[in-house]
Amino acid sequence: MEIKKVDLRGLEPGGPGWDGARDAVTASMVAYGCVVVQHDGLDRDIRQALFVRAMPELFAFPVETKRRNVYNDVQYGGYIGQLPALAGYESMSIKNVPDAGFISDFARLFWPQGNPSFCETSAGFARKAIKLEQTVTRMVLEGLGVRSKRALDSHHDQLRYTLRMAHYGTSPGDDAAKVSMPEHRDYVMTSMVVQNQVEGLEVQLNDGSWYAVPPEPDTCAILVGSLLQVVTNGRVQACLHRVKTPSNRDRFSALVGCMPIQGSTVRAMGELVDEDHPLMYHPCDPYEYVRFQFSEEGRKSKDALKAFCGVAKHEHVEA
């Protein structure tokens, strides 16, 4: 079993090939909570600049410096590293990309005089990734039956994007590939994973097997997070995934995830709730959900989203 790539190269909304691609993206998201797309959004120059120049330089800073990357809006918002459960893994993130102010604040944590080339690279990468994410999310929502332009626009207007750069170090003396990040679902709306040359991302299929997403240069994976599960009224399910890295090659990956702005409410889109699809989740505060997911109760729960805001079977709710 494999997840078939969907070719988005050269597509324009409503143009030739758009409807077919939209249906293929939607089918993949419904089946796997994930789609792998082939695209022309992230060219070789920008990937080289990020993965070969910027990220190795960034991760070479001492841990004390990397720890200056702090965000408190969500747990694990800034630097992650030196965790026994995630041996060899480190990551840092920049909020509100591609906003130039947030990117240069991040750069100054490492380069007090600033680093225009780092800023340009991360802003350029983020801009292109966001465009791709917006295309794919639009396709899924349309593919599920959302026709209201207002609903689609307001969905995107409330989102803010974070670029998380991750490094998975090698484990000397150990020849086997190992699970470097255990299986989980992302709490976000969607996350886009861009790999560079070294494999690692694995997605669980319905039969319980793991599908390794090939690290092909002109592809990336877009994963459904728990919040999109709420928005689509459960029509797409958050993707269960993990990272399994080879022992002998350093791996870098870049993730672009999105969250609604603080103070917003996430709710199922009206067009996705009807008699055949009764409301599955109560409207919720996305940041409260993140706190719950990481709480003891959330961690213990088999289905944190359902425990947090699921509509119980006997419950009567007005749509």
Ligand SMILES: O=C(O)CCC(=O)C(=O)O
């Ligand atoms: O590095 C990757 O390929 C994915 C990492 C991931 O799943 C995460 O950080 O949530």
Ligand SMILES: [Fe+2]
């Ligand atoms: Fe993840």
